[in-house]
Amino acid sequence: MLPPEGYFKAKRGEVCLLKRSLYGLKQASRQWNLEFSDKLLGFGFVQSPHDNCLFVKHTGDIYLALVIYVDDVLITGNSSAAIQELKDYLHNLFTIKDLGQAKYFLGLELLRSSKGTHLCQRKYIMDLLEDAGIPFSDTGKFRRLIGRLLYLNLSRPDISYGVQQLSQFVQAPTQAHWDVATHLLKYLKGTISLGLFYPVGDISSFDAYCDADWGTCLLTRKSITGYCVFFGNSLVSWKTKKQKTVSKSSAEAEYRSMATTVCELQWLYHISRDLKRTKHLDIDCHVVRNQFKAGFLLPQHISSLLQPADLFTKALGGAAFRSFLLKLGMCSSNHIPT
Template sequence: MLVTGDSLKMIEESKSELQQIFQMKDLGELKYFLGIEFARSKERILMHQRKYSLELISELGLSAARPICTPIDINVKLTTKEYNDYLKNNNAKQLKGNNAKEPLLSDVGSYQRLIGKLLHLTVTRLDISFSVQTLSQYLQQPKKSHMEPATRIVRYIKNQPGQGVLISNKPIQEVTAFCDADWSACTHTRRSVSGFLIKLGESLVSSKSKKQTTISRSSAKAEYRSMTITVSELTWLLGLLKELEAEVKLPVNIYSDSKSTIQIEANPIFHERTKHIEIDRHFIREKIQQGFM
């Protein structure tokens, strides 16, 4: 359990009341919690998982392995057993080599455990979020071609096992969000992948890389849905900050590299090509009218 606040007196009173009801041990200043290490200075706190990362590297027997500079090879196309069967039954040209004949891993649990540990590592290692999200789609029937890129991520982590997230102690005034989408990224379903990160002042507080639930027929639609997911997260985050009585400067700045998404939102005229995202459009427009962004 973590007990935190801006008043040492209230913290001590809270711990004293809890100790009267529960059998507890005070471990002092926060240094290690659920595999996450905390390094403090007068200006910031560094959250990292160096010990956790080194244990994972040792567990896989990669202590002597050569580090890699990138978490995933974008040229490698991963496929599922069902997708290979579909290509085989339809004599598709995409079916090449022995990829379709590749058997499943004999120890499926080893792959599932590794992905689970990598998911926990994404708490402080945002640079592997997309790679882990991609590999987590093959948990049911993993193959050797899936295990190799999962091991590659661990070798990438070996390059800088102590990398983490910096939390600044500067006053919180502005909330900034960045959103993007990889259109039609999934080769099996052709669904897009949304990604966002939100900063509270200079500190990163929320991020996500997730495949969208529906298929987008245009890149503008995928980008707009990514912005909708970001605004939803911002709505929840600002509500939480309000409960904590933290002052936040409005409007919130949201950055997107999609000109079409920005133009759709800036133009109040209803476009025929945006009928399929009418709900998302009205949701974001309502937030703009409220001065939210």
């Protein structure tokens, strides 16, 4: 490592001799990211300006994409030979461990079949249930549970609304809040294999649903925004979030919800363009009205019986809840198509 700025005792050409592993140092993650990114760029990859963890390489008919999380890497592409060449390149530089086809990545389980891919977090839920326990002992335990539930939301949109409600009380939870969290844990235990299924097929467009529950927060009277975005028949994004300001009407709350959804659509569009997944979309505007005029958006009224975004803004009855799970493409890993 080069001597830090402000240290003048080092002579020209001298570097620091580490007396401990680089892991654990404050600058370790930053230095690793810079080094890994530099090597990928030198191999012909381009870093996505919309997500710095995504690197893509397009040479002729060959396409490669790489996603990195610290030192865990996912690689995909349309050429097995090109993927192997990339693995060899990284192995010569960093001595990587090749785990083959992705089956388990950062708590996410990937089950493949000829019909598509099933994404779930069954093992993660089992570990969560084992560590959570039943008695409410301290606020730290509640905070840890909410943090793990937020991560579980990566593959479980069905708990998005419940976790959002519970996360508002992490500073001063009570026994009542723990009882609600326990009820959610019991639901997870009964649906431990539930996950998202992504079918194989040609995809060329996004469909988004958004909803707002006006002034439902009794403490602040702020509204809740909920949306879900489909890429073809696959659910790719969803969120439940309290709006930052108080809306004076239900129309204003709905408009804020639409604006949030449009921002997400813009980001997804650019990511899909980096991944060479879209052919018939174009975007050059940044607000709901302009996007409607440009033809990028086609707002439509959706009946509550057919509005899957309701799942992200309010508590639903059992029949409606199960109906929307099917619309979101959620199924048990024991019943995925083969």
